[in-house]
Amino acid sequence: SLTSPWDLQTALSQPNSVVNGGDTIWLHGGTYTGRFISTINSTKPDKKILVSSISGERVTLNGNTKSARKSVLEVQGARVRYQNFEITFLGDYDRHFGQPGFQKVNGLFHTLGEDCEFSGLRIHNNPGVGVGSWKATGGTLIEFCKVYNNGHLRKKKGVGEGFYVQNQSDKERIIRNNFIFNNYYKGIEVWSASSGVGFEFVKNVRLENNIIFNNGTPAGKHVDNLIIASDDKEGINVARNIKVLNNVLYHNINHEDNSNYGHGASLTLGYNFKSPVRDIVVNDNLIIGKNNALRLFHVKSMNFKRNTIYSGYVNFFNSTLNSINKDSWAVSNNNYYTRKFKAFRVIKTRDFSLDEWQKEYKTELHSEWNPLKNFKMNKALYIEKSPDNPKSYEIAVLNSEAKSVQVDFTSSGIEENTNYKILDLASGDIIESGQLKSNKQIEIKPGNHNGTALNFGVYTIEFEEVSKKRKSLFERLFGWIF
Known part of the structure; x- marks a missing residue:
């Protein structure tokens, strides 16, 4: 009750005979120190449980405490909406792996339960992944969240993505209207490092209207703001049916310096030539980075239209060339601003100008090229x-x-x-x-x-x-x- 509330873990552990779809768990303003597992679960297909701060009150989940749990908040139930609170580490703690007292702890880990929603969360300064949205959580919606400064250093390298995303369901995973920045490793990884699993779980994801920038910066190196790929050497668990629509992917650039040297990938498609990405839609995005802002490494089928790209080169591997002029490759109406006139680079093979690229591969119809100095926005x-x-x-x-x-x-x-x-x-x-x-x-x-x-x-x-x-x-x- 309002006068005699549950503690947070008790509230998040209620059986559906007590808390079910249509019910609300209101969180009083204040700091809740601990690491929590939510197992509340709605058994009503058309009604969600709501977990929310009381309007106007700031609620903070502080994971900086001793615990065997590896996430500040782990979610294991279906059809629950979590909104308007903060997930973080407060106070002093070490962010260097191997140091005394170091703890690798993630922010939000959604491991089980379909059709959940996360809205208006502020997830930051956790010494692990910001958001893990895992394969057994189909139908998830994540929107209006701010996910920043998550991760730690390990041997001078950044560890800890803003988002790590998988999906084995035919239900679409939607990630929209979020700010994702300054995480120690990549901004969003739609990815699997597993090989030989024998089934697909990097599929059916929509990324729309997100602002993703300067990821890798806390570790001293710009890395991918977004990567979509799989390392499955058997070519079964490929990344497919991923939509990237109207996002901003940005790394710090001095537009008065037209050399644009250095590492700073903003978008990478494909990682292993045995599992090229398929059925990828990349439309209406602003992609800004350093010498390698756009990397189309291993791509079998793609719709890539009306994007603005600011980069040193557009990078390809040879494996992509086999698919480029087929019906499954629809690329047109893009605006390229690059350091070199011959901007389309097949790595270790040849550089092409846009005209040469169009003639050779019958693609990039109605696209335009300009030098970096012509970029005005x-x-x-x-x-x-x-x-x-x-x-x-x-x-x-x-x-x-x-x-x-x-x-x-x-x-x-x-x-x-x-x-x-x-x-x-x-x-x-x-x-x-x-x-x-x-x-x-x-x-x-x-x-x-x-x-x-x-x-x-x-x-x-x-x-x-x-x-x-x-x-x-x-x-x-x-x-x-x-």
């Missing part, structure tokens, strides 16, 4: 209302000249002169405040918050309620006349 890449606060918006902006970006709130319905605050998306620190002008535009100058270059930034904008002048007694009594 000044826009809000992402504006979405926060699901738990109708007066809060999450923003991503990019200005290639490191100048201000105008963010338009004309269609928001927010009134002129409404007070607002611009906050750091991760820390919540106030960067600037002001009042909404009559043109409904807010000027944001990207800075180095969250370690970004001066041309890119992610923020929260919070609006306050407009204080309305109290009507006079006369107006209240007779206002209807006028």
